Amino acid sequence: MPKKSFTFNGVRKPWLHMTRGRTKPLFTPVQRNVLTVPGMPGGHIESSQIEPISFIQPIAFTAKDDQHALQIKDELAEWLITDKPASLQFDDEPGRTYYAIVQNTIEDFERIGILRQGAINFLCLDPYSYGEEQTYEFTEDAGIIENNGTAPSSPIIELEAIKPITFALVSNGDKYNMIGKSINVDINEPAEKLTTILNNRMDNFTGWTNTTAGFALKGPLGGIVDGSFTLGNGQWMVSDYGSNPNGWHGPSKRTSFSESLQDFQVDFFLTQLNFAGELGKNVIYLLDEKDDVVASFGSVDKTIAAGYNSKVQFYLGGTRLIFDFVGFNNTQMWLRLKREGTLFTATAYQLTEDGKTYNEVTDTFEDRLGEYQAPIRQAAVYVATFKEYRATRMYVNRLIVARVNDLSENEVPYIVEKGDIITFDHVESDYRINGESRMDLKKSLGGDFFKLQPGKNSLAFHPSDAFLKKLRFRERFR
Structure with a gap:
């Protein structure tokens, strides 16, 4: 019969097994806060509090010699020391998961021939155990x-x-x-605040045309158009960045909307995976009927050999910077530009692997002089790298364009x-x-x-x- 062990943080070590002596309590500990009154017998429960649990799990493994034992100790430390609680499943508690963190240190190992025995001190800040996720449909x-x-x-x-x-x-x-x-x-009457004009999941090129090679997209987020896109797994990716010995270069595609939009909301979903020594721009341009730039925004890494330095930037008219944020690196992003009247709202989110937003950053700009009020009629996607530098891994994931409607009080x-x-x-x-x-x-x-x-x-x-x-x-x- 195989010896019982445990899985921690999704990892299991086949050479490790548990031994007897786990000190985990049978159920979650409850601290009763009792109020006593002088002259009265007994007391009254004032409150109850569920306490964390801490317990020892004895373990053992075999080692060929002291050098091998030292290697295993290093492997244990790398595996078990985490910054936050991780999943913990014991073989003798099937179907149950705890969330634990190792505290103190792994107790000194006792040597018995080739056998090494010790103990791990687990701390469960959340003392409950959990079953497998269940799904119901109504x-x-x-x-x-x-x-x-x-x-x-x-x-x-x-x-x-x-x-x-x-x-x-x-x-x-x-x-x-x-x-x-x-x-x-x-x-009351129900009404659309947002009317979707375009919802493109970037799993095809239907409705898009190539921007002419050699065309120069204007502004700090621009560059020379060259190269081509290909389709990835439900996203656009670059197959060829072309060349430009003097600056930025990469492919661009553009599309037209079914109508011109005065008040609008544009949501641009992208991925920017940047590392030191890599450069890249992943941006969207919003153009009017005359091909003039109304706004542009996206993620750009212009810094060489300086670690992670991706910026999220929003420009109006090609050159007026209204949003400049550093800190979204190696991540999926959801960028939004909204114009309602003279008020522009720029928003950036990071996205989890399952599409949930976090780390929201928002800024606003009031176009008091009316300089950036041209209706938008087109969008152009541009993904580029700089000169001969290696490009960051960039993907275009989705584009949603909506008209913002003015609703009455009712x-x-x-x-x-x-x-x-x-x-x-x-x-x-x-x-x-x-x-x-x-x-x-x-x-x-x-x-x-x-x-x-x-x-x-x-x-x-x-x-x-x-x-x-x-x-x-x-x-x-x-």
Whole structure:
């Protein structure tokens, strides 16, 4: 029979096995704070607090000699010492996951022939264990979820809109969570705040034409057009950067919108993986009917041999810098430029691998002199490197262009269109639409995040017949 071991941070060492003597308590420790009153017997529970757990796990392995034992100790330290808690699964607790960090040090190893024995001190700041993630899909606007854990669990609820809606609400009977605004039919009318003009997932070149080779895109984000794009895995990538011994060079494609846009919102999704000694620009140009530059923005690394130095920059008219941020390196980004009246709002997010936004940076610019008010009618993508330098790895992932509509006081904006996904994330206490955090849409004073209690939980969704509904959660055990 194989000896039992454990998996930590997704890694398992085949030469390591556990020995007897784990000191982990049977269930999560509870600290009772007791209030005593002089002259009265006993006391009253004032509050209860779940405590972290710390425990020792004895381990053993074989080593051919002292040099081999030292190598294994170094490997253990590299594996087990982490900056934050990592997943921990024991063979003798199948289906359960803890989140632990190693504290103190690995205890001194005892040598018995070729056998080395010692102990690891694990600290679980979150003392609960978790089961595998479970997924439920609802075919009706109400349903029952059974939580077979011994502690409340936080769900993640995803609602894919099958029609435009102004609000979304989910309730467990006692509490509810809501974003957006419901409609008073005697007063309000639903309306589009954003009308999508272009939504290109960059998995083809349909509707795009090559910018003429040798053309010079203007401004600090520009350069000479040369080379060509190819299709990657649902994204554009460069197959040939061309050449320019005097500066920037790379391919460009352009497209026209179905209408000119005065008030607009443009969302540009890109990847910039930059390392020392590599240079690159991954940008979008917004042009008017005469091909004049209204705005340009993107990610650019112009610094040689200085570590990571990618900048996110937004320009108006090609040369007016309104946003300049350093700090998004080796990452996916979501960049947005919005013009409403004379107010420009530039926003940059980083994206997780599953498309969630984080590290939001926003700045605004008021065009008081009306210098940058030309309607936009075209967009041009430009990806470039400098002279003969090696290019950063750059990808163009998505482009969304929308008209911003002026709504009256009685019009209530739709918060999603058909196909958009609303996420009520009760784990991170966040509302997201298509991965973007939208805590600004929480307008209901009574709404709150809730947990699935052990046993059966009833859930209801509103408005009716508006979503494809999915819920994910992990059972939690004391």
